[in-house]
């Protein structure tokens with residue numbers, strides 16, 4: 001069985017099939033990208049995987065386990081983290097505080113233990129801080145540790161969003177349009193981070209992306225969607241040469 005499998009999943013909003021019987025599998029260590037024109041259903045698939053939406057039909061499997069009915073708050077604990085297209089950080093908190101929130105799924109201490117500040121609480125805090133510092137180092141975010149998110153340039157906030165997801169120590173990371181809003185140089189940097197996340201941290205990457213230069217540089221395999229349905233899947237070159245994909249992008 002594959003590392004992660006989407007099996008015949010559908011999502012209906014009233015009369016609209018946003019996702020229509022989509023199936024695909026991601027292998028451990030892959031960078032797998034979903035592409036498609038606006039409204040194709042890409043973000044809806046991410047929202048299904050992170051369990052923000054319940055599928056109308058179909059199943060999701062992670063490491064051989066059926067996760068279709070796992071509640072959203074337990075998904076991070078299983079080892080799946082995500083970023084959002086429109087950056088979801090606490091604007092008026094420091095970067096460090098935002099990254100510590102990313103450790104929430106590893107919280108093991110109870111409120112009463114925290115009030116008494118028991119040794120177990122101090123040990124857990126040290127461990128959270130150690131992990132967060134590792135991620136800060138990995139993504140070269142040292143200069144921004146104590147800065148408020150609201151004061152950071154957009155390109156840095158995009159990297160902090162990735163950092164927050166990495167702080168939960170995921171096995172699978174979902175990146176929703178990591179290059180959106182970035183300039184060419186920042187997109188270049190993002191492509192290096194994505195490859196390093198796979199190569200150095202061993203995290204499997206499932207990404208939604210519009211920038212085809214980034215898609216071509218980092219993806220092992222690509223899945224193209226339109227109107228909620230799979231048009232083609234394969235290597236980036238195979239998918240982009242597929243007549244249905246060309247027609248969807250040209251709007252013919």
Ligand SMILES: Nc1ncnc2c1ncn2[C@@H]1O[C@H](COP(=O)(O)OP(=O)(O)OP(=O)(O)O)[C@@H](O)[C@H]1O
Pocket residue numbers: 013016018036037038039040041042043044045
């Ligand atoms: N909460 C919702 N209620 C009703 N319709 C929705 C909802 N969310 C998405 N849709 C519709 O479902 C379809 C798929 O939307 P989705 O956001 O998944 O597409 P997308 O491929 O991510 O698009 P984009 O590239 O523009 O982000 C669209 O027709 C959209 O209007």
